[in-house]
Amino acid sequence: MSSQDRVNFWLRPERSGTGPKPEHSRAGIAAVAIEIADRGGLTAVSIRRVAAGIGAGAASLYRYLKSHDELIELIVDTVSGEYDLAASDEPPSIQLLNLARQGRAIMHRHPWLAPLLLTRPSMGPNSLAYLERALSALKPVGLPGPAKLQTVAMMTAITSAFVQNEIASADSPEAAPNGENARLLYLSDVVQSGKYPLLVGALTEQPDSETPEEMFTNTITKYLSGAGLPPT
Structure with missing residues (x-):
């Protein structure tokens, strides 16, 4: 279409x-x-x-x-139309993060949605209202209009990719308890082999306590910071 x-x-x-x-x-x-x-x-x-x-x-x-x-x-x-688009006086990055969190929740309620948002975003009234709300959050940010649109589009794409990975991981047999044990055993062999020192370093640097919610927040926050939006 x-x-x-x-x-x-x-x-x-x-x-x-x-x-x-x-x-x-x-x-x-x-x-x-x-x-x-x-x-x-x-x-x-x-x-x-x-x-x-x-x-x-x-x-x-x-x-x-x-x-x-x-x-x-x-x-x-x-x-x-499931977004809460109420106005807010919070910093732009916080407003966008809240929209991204809502988007993640909506995509989990409707697992078929995430891939579609990457390939065929809607032109309907609810979708345009969301875009208008996101742009209103960016109003005080010193970026040209096209850059603001790109920022919102990339945030949506990152959220979509994140959710698709979450859903795929949940659906994978490896996510089951037995599968998790198999993965841990395999990674243990990888670590002990000594063949992949950089990979081992990256794995050991990851915080064990980071939840999916924290990981998502950090991912979106880092993107927005790189796009020129301070975290607060």
């Missing part, structure tokens, strides 16, 4: 002024599609399944959406 297609979807009125009164809404369609995606992944989302979920025929769903791509566009923007 091209950027122009996404724009056309949002420019098209939800309810036509002609023809029979619509029996369903975009919000209702999105709710069913999101439930299907959360339960079975994005591949489980089809026009037929969503239509069945709202009690309609597959053909009738095309009165509201022209394609499966538009359905995906709709659900990506809908979950973007």
Whole structure:
């Protein structure tokens, strides 16, 4: 789905002024599609399944959406409405960190979302409201507009990559207790081999007590600092 297609979807009125009164809404369609995606992944989302979920025929769903791509566009923007975009007087870096933390939580609630944000960000109203809020946090920062947009985009990309790694690790057999023991045994052999001194050094320097939340906070904070935003 091209950027122009996404724009056309949002420019098209939800309810036509002609023809029979619509029996369903975009919000209702999105709710069913999101439930299907959360339960079975994005591949489980089809026009037929969503239509069945709202009690309609597959053909009738095309009165509201022209394609499966538009359905995906709709659900990506809908979950973007889960952000709390209330104004804040905290420093820009703290405001952006809070948005990133919310994004991480949303992506964990909807595991299918993270990869999509890297390849096809929505152009819908909730997504634009998020972008506007992020840019408002950057208002006092002395960066040109394009650099601010890039900062927000990179923060989203880092968050997406972080969440995808978390989900992949949780889904991997190696994350299970027996798998964890196997990994520790393997790393022990690596350390004792003496073949990888730099790797061993890097592993031993990592703080054992760092939680995923702390790791995420440090990752985003370091990125924002490198982008020119002081931590406080």
